[in-house]
Amino acid sequence: MTMNTYSITEVCPHDIAYIKVIDAVCGCETTVLTCTECKKELEPPKTEC
Numbered sequence: 001m002t003m004n005t006y007s008i009t010e011v012c013p014h015d016i017a018y019i020k021v022i023d024a025v026c027g028c029e030t031t032v033l034t035c036t037e038c039k040k041e042l043e044p045p046k047t048e049c
């Protein structure tokens with residue numbers, strides 16, 4: 001049951017998350033770790049180019 005995954009239970013009671021792409025401009029992707037259940041953003045958005 002306990003796996004070495006994101007510790008997101010501090011933010012919401014769920015324990016499953018995915019990386020949501022919120023923006024993609026000129027090859028730069030802005031992503032945010034989002035709870036699959038309640039859609040809450042669990043971390044500040046990150047931009048990768």
Ligand SMILES: [Zn+2]
Pocket residue numbers: 012013014035036037038039040
């Ligand atoms: Zn949640």
